[in-house]
Amino acid sequence: MKQTLAQKLVARAARRASVTAGEIVTCTVDLAMVHDSSGPRRLKPMLERLGAKVWDPSKVVVITDHYLPEYDDESRKILRLAREWVREAGVDNFYDAQGICHVVLPERGHLRPGMFAVGGDSHSPTGGAFAAYMFGIGATEMLGVMVTGEIWLKVPHTIAMEFSGNFAPGVSAKDVMLSLIGRFGMDGGQYQAVEYRGSAIRALPMQERMTLCNMTAELGGQTGLIASDQVTRDYLQRDIDVWDSDPGAPLVAHHRFAAGALAPQVAAPHSPANTRPVGDFDQRVDLAYIGACTGAKLADLRMAASVLRGRRAKTKLLVAPASLRDQQTAEREGTLQVLLDAGAELLANSCGMCAGYGQHQLGENAVAISTTARNFKGRMGSAGAQVYLASPYTVAASAITGRITDPRGMLQ
Amino acid sequence: MRAWVFGDNVDTDLIAPGRYMKYGIDTIAQHCMEAVEPTFASAVRKGDVVIAGRNFGTGSSREQAPEALKHLGVAALVAPSFAGLFYRNAINLGLPAMVCAHAKRIHAGDDIELDFEAGRLHNRSSGDTLACEPIPAFLMNIVRDGGLLPHLEKRLREAGARQ
Numbered sequence: 001m002k003q004t005l006a007q008k009l010v011a012r013a014a015r016r017a018s019v020t021a022g023e024i025v026t027c028t029v030d031l032a033m034v035h036d037s038s039g040p041r042r043l044k045p046m047l048e049r050l051g052a053k054v055w056d057p058s059k060v061v062v063i064t065d066h067y068l069p070e071y072d073d074e075s076r077k078i079l080r081l082a083r084e085w086v087r088e089a090g091v092d093n094f095y096d097a098q099g100i101c102h103v104v105l106p107e108r109g110h111l112r113p114g115m116f117a118v119g120g121d122s123h124s125p126t127g128g129a130f131a132a133y134m135f136g137i138g139a140t141e142m143l144g145v146m147v148t149g150e151i152w153l154k155v156p157h158t159i160a161m162e163f164s165g166n167f168a169p170g171v172s173a174k175d176v177m178l179s180l181i182g183r184f185g186m187d188g189g190q191y192q193a194v195e196y197r198g199s200a201i202r203a204l205p206m207q208e209r210m211t212l213c214n215m216t217a218e219l220g221g222q223t224g225l226i227a228s229d230q231v232t233r234d235y236l237q238r239d240i241d242v243w244d245s246d247p248g249a250p251l252v253a254h255h256r257f258a259a260g261a262l263a264p265q266v267a268a269p270h271s272p273a274n275t276r277p278v279g280d281f282d283q284r285v286d287l288a289y290i291g292a293c294t295g296a297k298l299a300d301l302r303m304a305a306s307v308l309r310g311r312r313a314k315t316k317l318l319v320a321p322a323s324l325r326d327q328q329t330a331e332r333e334g335t336l337q338v339l340l341d342a343g344a345e346l347l348a349n350s351c352g353m354c355a356g357y358g359q360h361q362l363g364e365n366a367v368a369i370s371t372t373a374r375n376f377k378g379r380m381g382s383a384g385a386q387v388y389l390a391s392p393y394t395v396a397a398s399a400i401t402g403r404i405t406d407p408r409g410m411l412q
Numbered sequence: 413m414r415a416w417v418f419g420d421n422v423d424t425d426l427i428a429p430g431r432y433m434k435y436g437i438d439t440i441a442q443h444c445m446e447a448v449e450p451t452f453a454s455a456v457r458k459g460d461v462v463i464a465g466r467n468f469g470t471g472s473s474r475e476q477a478p479e480a481l482k483h484l485g486v487a488a489l490v491a492p493s494f495a496g497l498f499y500r501n502a503i504n505l506g507l508p509a510m511v512c513a514h515a516k517r518i519h520a521g522d523d524i525e526l527d528f529e530a531g532r533l534h535n536r537s538s539g540d541t542l543a544c545e546p547i548p549a550f551l552m553n554i555v556r557d558g559g560l561l562p563h564l565e566k567r568l569r570e571a572g573a574r575q
Contacts, residue, residue: 074434122473138475138501187467191496356430376425383447
């Protein structure tokens with residue numbers, strides 16, 4: 001029977017030769033990732049109530065990113081609890097203040113093609129870029145995984161998004177996702193598996209692929225997947241298995257796009273689905289934010305630098321590199337200096353303003369352009385704030401002019 | 413059950429705003445839906461039902477979203493579709509969520525009767541009966557036990573008794 005990549009990954013985890021879309025199966029979990037907000041603070045009291053222990057601490061990864069930097073009693077308490085819990089539970093895979101979980105997890109080699117993984121965060125489909133079946137779950141469901149090592153799943157149908165040709169310079173994975181979310185809506189993914197394929201996808205570096213799979217959350221898919229190949233192998237620096245859909249495997253939808261026709265996209269307040277090409281906007285902005293798992297990885301910082309080099313931002317420009325390691329690489333190669341010379345203020349390697357959990361929040365009348373994933377009303381601060389979403393290229397170009405700006409004429 | 417009616421794509425930041433996530437559920441629940449319906453948290457009563465639009469609960473994995481609704485006394489959710497992650501969270505917290513393609517026919521304040529296993533909604537105010545998608549039996553077991561935590565507690569107790 002011809003199987004999609006999603007079916008193959010689920011079948012392996014369910015210890016079955018094949019699975020059929022729509023059936024309910026129980027899967028063995030290879031890896032469970034949690035962060036400081038959804039993790040220890042929620043799991044500890046529930047595990048204590050059950051008198052249960054973590055099923056296999058070697059399969060658990062804990063990463064702090066939401067309440068950093070600690071700035072008040074509540075955030076200090078949440079972080080302290082996380083640090084104590086990993087010791088009690090015997091979890092060695094603990095990354096404290098190293099960056100955002102979705103970026104740190106593969107960066108430290110925890111993801112491999114063929115895995116079945118869950119994350120205590122909605123952007124967990126990011127792991128699908130490595131041909132791993134990864135999706136987000138809530139804290140109580142994570143408790144179930146921690147106790148049993150298993151989770152139920154309705155085998156997903158697969159929606160294929162195929163991009164032929166090549167993306168134009170100045171067009172990135174973020175533009176692809178904003179365009180798809182604008183076209184199909186925030187429920188376009190129907191909680192199924194969305195598989196990105198085609199020559200334009202194959203040509204994307206790993207961190208751009210991660211952005212595609214990451215924003216499958218905003219497209220409403222359960223996971224986003226990309227077949228493993230030489231790019232995956234090079235990033236992981238290890239031998240890997242190739243996991244891909246069988247040619248002719250059943251798809252619930254197959255959308256084909258010419259990559260070269262895509263222009264930079266911008267999503268207007270207050271939905272990532274409220275997307276139009278950048279040229280449609282005549283809009284002042286007073287803050288530019290380059291941050292988040294979906295918008296401040298090394299690849300994203302390089303895109304911003306390619307526009308900002310030798311220029312000066314007219315707006316306030318905040319940069320929160322998605323991981324410490326990416327920031328250090330950006331520093332060594334000079335990318336970070338380009339951003340600082342343009343007037344960027346450097347923030348911590350954490351979720352920061354994107355989640356709206358921390359110290360930095362948008363004010364009542366703020367008009368911001370941001371590389372983050374969501375511009376829901378009030379998410380980044382005041383309900384009166386206006387947030388536009390765009391790629392690192394477009395955010396950088398808009399920072400220079402103070403208006404939403406097409407970056408294609410400003411690439412260096 | 414008295415109906416509260418909301419629109420399409422109500423997201424988790426509206427249901428449980430991020431800036432209150434560091435606090436306990438009492439505080440988070442006070443701000444539930446405040447950006448779209450400022451009176452909701454204070455006026456909702458135990459046993460009320462939320463009738464939502466498409467893709468209810470889109471966004472975050474934070475289960476404080478369904479937890480806040482349950483904490484305020486909401487007894488059930490009905491919508492033409494739910495965000496998948498939110499749906500799993502609602503069931504895991506013991507809050508039944510039923511898919512009803514014609515949920516838009518219900519008006520605020522209508523008196524509603526629900527049968528989750530049969531997949532039926534009866535609107536006492538209008539006299540309409542609407543077909544819904546039943547909640548699968550294995551998920552209703554979790555809902556009846558009060559959520560996944562008490563459900564696991566029961567399973568572990570039963571496993572212990574057998575030994």
